[in-house]
Amino acid sequence: MASALTDKLTRLVKEMRGQARITESNVQDMLREVRMALLEADVALPVVRDFIARVKEKALGQEVLGSLKPGQTLVSIVNRELAATMGEGVADINLAAQPPAVILMAGLQGAGKTTTTAKLAKHLIEKRKKKVLTVSGDVYRPAAIEQLKTVTKQAGAEWFPSTPDQKPLDIARAALDYAKKHYFDVLLVDTAGRLAIDEALMKEIKDLHAAINPVETLFVVDAMQGQDAINTAKAFKEALPLTGIVLTKLDGDSRGGAALSVRQITGAPIKFAGVSEKIDGLEVFDAERHAGRILGMGDIVALVEQVTAGVDMEAAQKLAAKVKSGDGFDLNDFLSQIQQMKQMGGLSSLMDKLPSQLTAKAGSLDMDKAEKDIKRKEGIIQSMTPLERRKPELIKATRKKRIANGAGVHVQEVNRLLKEFEQMQGMMKKMKGGGLMKMMKRMGGMKGMGGGGMPKMPF
Incomplete structure (x- = not known):
């Protein structure tokens, strides 16, 4: 996420932190670098000018000059102003309306x-405990209605049927009437997109807005579009009273310009960010936390939330009880650990939220390769019989060959997985009784990531 911008600003942050004395000259030098980094990241020029002016004014004020650690104070100012550029704190969805609260989804095709x-x-x-109905008014794009039906089912919501021969206005009114009669809390209306802004699209969506009077009109914009995203946002803002923005594909955006520009250009707060392709890959946008990510400070709060949401606490407690009682750690448990990692969103999603100094060593790792390796391990274990998973010692040459064929891998990879499993099994044996405390003490002596004493993990 915003990797190019993060790399540049992380380097600048290190330099700034080391400044024992702040002068107008070194502030100017630093701001010139920041300005170039922002422009290269596709941040809109008016936004860059405003941001630089605000930082300069505060950087040359008493807050920095009178500070015992001026470099660190300067970093905090940059962090604060980055957050202010994207909005103040969190702007969650507004559902303060007579049910059903109608939410209109607007944006270009492909966003x-x-x-x-x-x-x-x-x-x-999941988060607001609401009964939700979705409906598609996209009567122009082939399979758009069926696509919404499919993803709505994955989300656990109810879908209202519509057909391409209907008018979007009639569809929305029928869905609203159904939502009222069946006591839905929220109605989400997916509208038609175009490949470019045109008058017909704008008139249709204006009429739709007037007819259903939504409590929220959310503009969905592709963060990877950069400058184009800003121009599109401006056009939609002129046509509709936007109440919020959803930035999609933020995980694939290496520049970060849209996130920094779109709030100031439209005046509408960024309410959500799409951070993965998965159905649960939507985060409430927090400007302060996102600013920290861009500056390479990570987002530990989001990391904890992601891990907590992904961990099956009941399964974790059962495993802990099993290990404590002395029962063996088997390949079923090993598979469960791998699946928990996937449930948390995968390695790249977790790494993205760690501070840059912690991920520096891991930066050379190929995350895609690591993710594929996890899937391969899962496939190998799933090619084993239930008995083999419970009793790995039974897996000898002929069984290994059968398992490798079933998983579509070489026998060497089966051997490698079994070796890693044995290491994990040995680690679990040490956790029996007081072994866990000894291990924690040993790990406490580590510095950074992967220091001595850290047991080798299977992924």
Whole structure:
């Protein structure tokens, strides 16, 4: 996420932190570097000018000059102003309306509107405990209605049927009437997109807005579009009273310009960010935390939330009890650990939220390769019989060959997995009784990542 911008700003942050004395000259030098980094990241020029002016004014004020650690104070100012550029704190969805609260999803074709509609439905069901209905008014794009039906089912929401021969206005009114009669809390209306802004699209969506009077009108924009995203946002803002923005594909955006520009250009707060293709890959946007990520400070709060949401606490407690009682750690448990990692969103998603100094060593690793390796391990274990998983010692040459064929891998990879499993099994044996405390003490002596004393993990 915003990797190019993060790399540049992380280097600058290190230099700034080391400054024992702040002068107008070194502030100017630093701001010139920041300005270039922002422009290269596709941040809109007016936004860059405003940001640089605000930082300069504060950097040359008493807050920095009178500080015992001026370099660190300067970093905090840059962090604060980055957050202010993207909005103040968190702007969650507004559902203060007579049910059903209607949410209109607007944006260009290809921005991820339909998928985002389903992701938002899942968010409202799980986080806000709402009964959600979705409907598609996209009567122009082939299979758009079926796509919404499919992803709505994945989200656990209800889908209202519509057909390409209907008018979007009639579809929305029928869905609203159904939502009222069946006591839905929220109605999400997915609208038609175009490959470019045109008058027909704008008139249709204006009429739709006037007819259903949504409590939220969310503009869905592809973060990877850069400068184009800003121009599109401006056009939609002129046509509709936007209440919020959803930035999609933020995980694939190496520049970060859209996130920094779109709030200031439209005046509408960024409410959500799409951070993965999965149905639960939608985060409430927090400007302060996102600013920390861009500056390479990581987002430990989001990391903890992601891990907590992904961990099956009941399964974890059962495993802990099993290990404590002295029962063997078998390949079923090993598979469960691998699946928990996938449940948390995978390695790259977790690494993205760690501070840059912690991920520096891991930067050379190929995350895609590591993710594929995890899937391969899962496939190998799933090619084993239930008995083999419970009793790995039974797996000899002929069984290894059968397992390798079943998983579509070489026998060497089966051997490698079994070796890693044995290491993990040995580690679990040490956790029996007081062994866990000894291990924690040994790990406490580590510095950074992967220091001495850290047991080798299977992924």
